[in-house]
Amino acid sequence: xxxxxxxxxxxxxxxxxxxxxxxxxxxxxxxxxxxxxxxxxxxxxxxxxxxxxxxxxxxxxxxxxxxxxxxxxxxxxxxxxxxxxxxxxxxxxxxxxxxxxxxxxxxxxxxxxxxxxxxxxxxxxxxxxxxxxxxxxxxxxxxxxxxxxxxxxxxxxxxxxxxxxxxxxxxxxxxxxxxxxxxxxxxxxxxxxxxxxxxxxxxxxxxxxxxxxxxxxxxxxxxxxxxxxxxxxxxxxxxxxxxxxxxxxxxxxxxxxxxxxxxxxxxxxxxxxxxxxxxxxxxxxxxxxxxxxxxxxxxxxxxxxxxxxxxxxxxxxxxxxxxxxxxxxxxxxxxxxxxxxxxxxxxxxxxxxxxxxxxxxxxxxxxxxxxxxxxxxxxxxxxxxxxxxxxxxxxxxxxxxxxxxxxxxxxxxxxxx
Ligand code: FAD
Ligand code: PYC
Numbered sequence: 001x002x003x004x005x006x007x008x009x010x011x012x013x014x015x016x017x018x019x020x021x022x023x024x025x026x027x028x029x030x031x032x033x034x035x036x037x038x039x040x041x042x043x044x045x046x047x048x049x050x051x052x053x054x055x056x057x058x059x060x061x062x063x064x065x066x067x068x069x070x071x072x073x074x075x076x077x078x079x080x081x082x083x084x085x086x087x088x089x090x091x092x093x094x095x096x097x098x099x100x101x102x103x104x105x106x107x108x109x110x111x112x113x114x115x116x117x118x119x120x121x122x123x124x125x126x127x128x129x130x131x132x133x134x135x136x137x138x139x140x141x142x143x144x145x146x147x148x149x150x151x152x153x154x155x156x157x158x159x160x161x162x163x164x165x166x167x168x169x170x171x172x173x174x175x176x177x178x179x180x181x182x183x184x185x186x187x188x189x190x191x192x193x194x195x196x197x198x199x200x201x202x203x204x205x206x207x208x209x210x211x212x213x214x215x216x217x218x219x220x221x222x223x224x225x226x227x228x229x230x231x232x233x234x235x236x237x238x239x240x241x242x243x244x245x246x247x248x249x250x251x252x253x254x255x256x257x258x259x260x261x262x263x264x265x266x267x268x269x270x271x272x273x274x275x276x277x278x279x280x281x282x283x284x285x286x287x288x289x290x291x292x293x294x295x296x297x298x299x300x301x302x303x304x305x306x307x308x309x310x311x312x313x314x315x316x317x318x319x320x321x322x323x324x325x326x327x328x329x330x331x332x333x334x335x336x337x338x339x340x341x342x343x344x345x346x347x348x349x350x351x352x353x354x355x356x357x358x359x360x361x362x363x364x365x366x367x368x369x370x371x372x373x374x375x376x377x378x379x380x381x382x383x384x385x386x387x388x389x390x391x392x393x394x395x396x397x398x399x400x401x402x403x404x405x406x407x408x409x410x411x412x413x414x415x416x417x
Contacts, residue, residue, distance in 0.1 A: 024190055025197030030204045033230035034062045036384060037222055038237055039209045039245055041065025042074035043185070044362055044369065045237035046192035047377020048384065049201045055378075056385035059200035064224060066208035070189035073239045073369070076307070076339035078262050078296050080275050080286065081371040082119045082180035084139050084146050085412040089395035090348065091142035096392055097375025098179060104374055110191030112183050113289065119180030119275040120149075120158060122324075124169040128280060131411060132175045139177075147176050160272050160325055167323045169281050182275060182286050182294075188373065212248040218357035219249065235360045235384050240305065240340025242350075242363030249356045254401050255342045255364050258299040260415070261309035263336040265328070267291030272325075277415075281320035284415070293328065295321060298415055299341065299367060309338035341366050346406035347413040351380055352398040353387065360384050361398065367415040 013021055036052065038045050041063055052058040063069070081101060083094035105112045123129040132148065139146035151163045154174045163171045197203055204226070211223035212234060221230040236245045243253045268291050277284035282298040297317035300309045314336060322329050344350060344364035349372070352361050362380045365372060379393040389397060400406055 024194040025203055028062070028202035028204050030062060030064070030207060030224065030226050030229055031202065034202070035060045035231070036233035036235065037061065037229060037231045038063050038235045039222075040072070040237040040239070041067070041069035041203070041205065042072045042237065042239060043070075043188055043192065043373040044239075044365070044376045044380070046189060046196060047374050048235060048237060048362065048380045050192045050196040051378045051381035052385060053196055053199035053201055056381060058385060062202040062204055062229070063196075064207040064209055064222070065203070065205050068205050069193055069203060070186055073339040073341065074185055074189050076262070076337055077185060077370045078284070078286070078294050079182045079185050079370055080119060080180070080277070080284070081182060082177045083144050083371070084119075084121070084135060084175060084177045084180070085409055086135050086138050087407050087409065088142060089407045090409055090412065091139065091144055092392050093375050093379065093396070094372055095142065095144055096378065097372045100374035100378065101183065104188075104191070108191035108195050110187060110194065112187045112191055114181065114183045116179050116181040117274045118157065118176055118178045119277065120154065120174040120176055122154070122171050122276065122278040122280070123173045124171065124278065124280045126172070129173050132173070135412060136175055145177055145179050149174050149176050158272070158274050158276060160327070161276060162324060162326055169278070169320070169323060171324070180275065185370070209245065209248070212245075212359070214249055214356055214359075217355075219359050233358045233360070233384060235362065235380065237362045237380070239363060239365065239369070240342050242342045242361065246354075246361060249354070249359050251354055251356065251359075253350065253361070253363070253398075254345055255350075256303055257305060257340050257342055258302070259304050259306065259309040259338040260296070260299045260341045260367050261313055261336065261338045262294065262296040263314060264288070264292035264294050264334050265331040266334050268293070268331065276324065278320070278324065279411075281323070282415075283317045283320040283324070285321060285325070292334065293331065296415065299343070300338075305340055307338045307340060343367070345401070346408045347410045348407040349376070349396050350398050351376065351383065351389070351393040351396040353383065353389070354398060366413060368413050
């Protein structure tokens with residue numbers, strides 16, 4: 001049952017040190033065995049657990065997270081949501097995710113602060129404009145809302161942006177996906193966690209997976225810093241550490257791990273009404289409900305597992321952003337952070353069974369996986385439960401790196417890999 005708190009409840013709890021609040025989910029102790037174990041505690045992992053329990057009746061399952069849930073990319077990303085990818089395979093999964101986002105707050109009975117404020121992808125030269133127009137046509141063929149605006153229409157839709165043509169990268173047009181937008185990352189994590197936990201899923205935090213055991217080509221269990229757990233199914237959903245965990249069963253994934261940074265400015269009154277992204281200048285921006293400008297760039301070029309990133313990337317992204325929004329130049333930066341993203345050669349994810357029976361991988365979402373969270377969890381849960389990929393997951397099987405049937409989405413990934 002959901003408890004509703006009045007102002008006076010909130011005040012009393014604040015003064016009492018929150019002693020009367022019920023935890024939203026159980027912080028479980030690991031059991032000796034489960035029907036399935038999911039490694040990771042990000043959005044994709046929690047969504048997978050939620051749909052495994054809700055749609056496939058698998059409730060004797062555990063999430064093992066080495067830190068705290070939402071402490072990885074789920075809590076570090078800039079929450080841009082859109083489905084305007086080029087290829088049919090991508091349209092299917094990102095489109096499915098966007099539809100699920102639309103009803104998710106209601107379904108979880110949790111305010112995920114979904115805001116369909118529109119996403120602009122800017123064009124700065126004729127070649128880019130042609131590429132973006134091609135994408136608009138491809139999107140429409142897949143029933144994904146997408147339109148092309150000229151510079152004047154961009155200014156009408158987003159008054160804060162400068163369309164001066166007297167700069168290095170003038171805005172000459174943009175695609176607009178009106179159903180795109182942003183939401184609140186920790187609310188999504190907590191909403192999925194509460195719903196999964198209520199159905200019996202064990203959420204185990206501070207539990208690092210250190211090894212995976214297999215016999216006769218099939219997994220038998222998992223070693224953790226809190227002991228051994230027996231299970232016939234292991235689903236790896238660990239984003240930047242996908243290749244590290246896959247190595248535990250002897251698999252080498254075609255994935256590189258890079259830092260991706262973001263920062264926020266001090267909070268200001270509402271000034272930016274939509275999401276603005278530019279591939280060419282490697283910068284993007286939106287305004288949070290608290291008033292901070294949420295700003296990001298492309299990846300740091302080197303491979304790393306440190307959740308920081310180099311200052312040169314921030315300097316470059318801010319210089320670019322100020323050409324688009326000269327009036328942001330007086331704002332002070334408040335916080336900066338990085339996350340580790342796992343990038344596949346074709347900028348598309350891996351949702352797949354593997355050569356080791358019972359070991360499944362969901363990873364390689366690179367810089368753009370947040371938007372896919374519910375769709376990814378839904379498709380992956382189906383694969384883990386039935387041991388066969390459904391129509392949405394099948395194109396993202398790991399075999400594509402052998403067959404060559406890549407889903408090359410670098411152009412639509414929007415943040416340079
Ligand atoms: P995570 O949330 O990273 O979860 C993986 C978890 O696995 C982590 O919590 C980690 O602690 C845990 N883990 C790792 N190894 C182990 C182990 N051995 N044992 C136990 N647990 C382990 N995407 C968008 O669509 N839109 C955006 O605007 C956007 N902005 C981004 C901005 C930044 C700065 C970053 C870093 C990423 C951004 N992304 C964006 C990408 C997006 O965040 C990721 O693709 C997505 O969140 C990955 O989801 P996940 O749940 O798999 O990962
Ligand atoms: O994939 O839209 C995206 C994105 C925006 C910022 C980081 N990734």
